Amino acid sequence: MVTAISMLTRLDCLVLGFESPRSCPDWASRCLPPPTRSVLPVLTYFGFKGVCKYLEDLVAHIDGPRLNKLEVTFFNQIVFDTPQFIQFISRTPNLETFEKAQVVFQYGAWYYGDASAASVNLSSRTSGYRNVSVRIPCIELDWQVLSMEQICTLCLPPLSTLEDIYIYKCPYSQLDWQDNIENMLWLELLHPFNSVKNLYLSKEFMLCIGPALQELVGVSVTVLPALQNIFLEGL
């Protein structure tokens, strides 16, 4: 596939999606990354849906110097680990510095297909344009929080320029979506956001993240060391 797309020098938009997590790379026939990567000189949009091993193999072989929008959906799995994807983002100039992250949890009724998902979007503070979006379809809220924690820790480059983080439930989510997430899990989710100054919480989540942060008073664990303001929806 890399050989084929590398010949498409005017390729502006690339979308690659798999229907099911059963589509996995065949390890026996894998070859080592070549010494040089194929450059897609005008690629601006890249969308992917599949298992993370596939994306790892693909992005190890390509460069998209003009890329400014990356939308990824990973099928849910126990552990996400994507060193090649991190390097790919890090060597793409337009995907380098973001000030704003939105972490959104969404629970949809079954008839919306895979409407239940967690996602993290990264953008600059002013444009509002969402350059990077990573989404994990899964239903249970604790799985959603756990997968976001993994994505923010293991799948994205260090989020050292972020200033604002928004954590909310998608407004279309069902109202009766209950949760009993352990405080520790919320703190782990917040752990990678070392530079964040402003924390924005929706109504539902201030009732669980508030007590989690309260637990930190007087202990030496550092979560959100740069935090200055907390904004609560409706107040």
Ligand SMILES: *[C@@H]1O[C@H](CO)[C@@H](O)[C@H](O)[C@H]1NC(C)=O
């Ligand atoms: C995000 O995309 C916009 C629109 O294409 C672009 O202007 C910007 O440089 C990109 N990167 C960041 C970090 O905002």
Ligand SMILES: *[C@@H]1O[C@H](CO)[C@@H](O)[C@H](O)[C@H]1NC(C)=O
């Ligand atoms: C996150 O980004 C994706 C892709 O651009 C978009 O479809 C989705 O609505 C965004 N979510 C939020 C909450 O902004």
